[in-house]
Amino acid sequence: MRATLYGGPGDITVGERPDPRLRTPGDAIVRVTLGCVCGSDLWYYRGVNPHALGPIGHEFIGVIEQAGADVTGLKPGDLVVAPFTFCDGTCANCAAGWTGNCLNGGSFGNHGVDGGQGEYVRVPFADATLVKVPGSGHSDAVMKSLVALSDVMCTGHHAAVSAGVKPGDTVAVVGDGAVGLCGVIAAKRLGAERIISLSRNPVRQALAREFGATDVLTERGDDAIKLIMEMTGGIGVDAALECVGTGESMATAFGVARVGAVVGAVGVPHDSLVPLQTVIFRNVGLRGGIAPARRYIPELLDDVLAGRINPGLVLDYETDLDGIGDAYAAMLERRATKSLVRVGAGVQGAM
Structure with missing residues (x-):
């Protein structure tokens, strides 16, 4: 698959990574439709904060491509919002509502974990992590607001x-x-x-x-x-x-x-x-601190779908994977508030 790769400060390119595969029965493979560049990504890009070489990007929505045998709440074809961290939903921290600090979780797009600025992502603990979006035929404006729920709105x-x-x-x-x-x-x-x-x-x-x-x-x-x-x-x-x-x-x-x-x-x-x-x-x-995005997404999702909030308006620059370098540059140079990356085709009728 094609994915954005971090090669060090100032080095953002698109390259190839192995297609993700189900590793545990609780995994799902998500085909990314929309991703974003986060302000925190710029700290890595500038070289201020450390980031492992390899995949990057932790904000995305997409469609379930495959679901493991233990995944019960999701099926192929479902449109989902991924919080920027994955969580098991059962540890002491998750039980207390602090899903961003899951004892067995982690963040997307770092330390070898697939990133949202790529074509596919393996999502651990899929039932606990991903939030299914009800309905179909969502407008492009709604789709942008859905990807905003993955991090910045939460x-x-x-x-x-x-x-x-x-x-x-x-x-x-x-x-x-x-x-x-x-x-x-x-x-x-x-x-x-x-x-x-x-x-x-x-x-x-x-x-x-x-x-x-x-x-x-x-x-x-x-x-x-x-x-x-x-x-x-x-x-x-x-x-x-x-x-x-x-x-x-x-x-x-x-x-x-x-x-x-x-x-x-x-x-x-x-x-x-x-x-x-x-x-x-x-x-x-x-x-x-770190937002427990998985806790917040369901209530904010209802408001997005009802048209009560429209956080997708912060996404004022658009490109595809081939333009990922300028997506970073646009935010660094303050030509953009936030960059949207159109990665793959949307769910049928959604875009």
């Missing part, structure tokens, strides 16, 4: 849930990438009354407003903190969503949080520190 939702967003809240979203924009969707979905999005990019500003942001600020750092405190009467926001992972974004999120608020942090950390003085003396909490 991760933005995790930031909002971790921060305890509730009806009537004022929320600040630090970060205007795909996760931050999905955080705006999530905050709106959970009932926030005022949503302040921090963004300097006109395209992303417009999308944030479409998703429900009531205020868009171009300021950063201390200037952003000062302005948000003024906007909230010196109190701060009820919940802060940290969707970047840098030192400045973490400081901003804690700087705008009101006494007793929680920062929901989902950005991959890079030189970021938790300000313990703020935690202790302002009673500001910190929650977040």
Whole structure:
């Protein structure tokens, strides 16, 4: 099969890998229809974070090609959403709802595991991992939103849930990438009354407003903190969503949080520190981390299919496997918010 291969910093190519085969009776083989490039993939591309040489890509939807003998909930031909991590659904962590930290799981597209930027993926623990999409004849817009559920929508939702967003809240979203924009969707979905999005990019500003942001600020750092405190009467926001992972974004999120608020942090950390003085003396909490996407997908899927949310709008660049190099470059150069990769033919009638 053809698949995207990581050869080191700045080295993204398309090559051949062995076709995946069922290894256990609980496996399924998924023929990928749509994949994405994730912001975290760019950290590897830049050489900032390590990544094993070989397959890459952890966001995809596709069609079941083969199912092992023990797979009972899925059959060939089913359209499925794959969370970015696979899980057994039975370990202590999964039982507690933390499927992204499964004791027997792992992530797609690393350490030899098939990636979503390739034609086929072997999915371990298929019944526990994959989510079947009901119905048929889904529009292209819905299909894009389905692939957004594999990571960024769930991760933005995790930031909002971790921060305890509730009806009537004022929320600040630090970060205007795909996760931050999905955080705006999530905050709106959970009932926030005022949503302040921090963004300097006109395209992303417009999308944030479409998703429900009531205020868009171009300021950063201390200037952003000062302005948000003024906007909230010196109190701060009820919940802060940290969707970047840098030192400045973490400081901003804690700087705008009101006494007793929680920062929901989902950005991959890079030189970021938790300000313990703020935690202790302002009673500001910190929650977040790897999103338990498999737990969130079913409820978010219902909203996508009903047209209540449309996270696929963050996918503003499209290519096929032959254009994967520019898919990475477009995001690195901020020509794209998020790159969609059309890998294979869609399920009959779906596209």
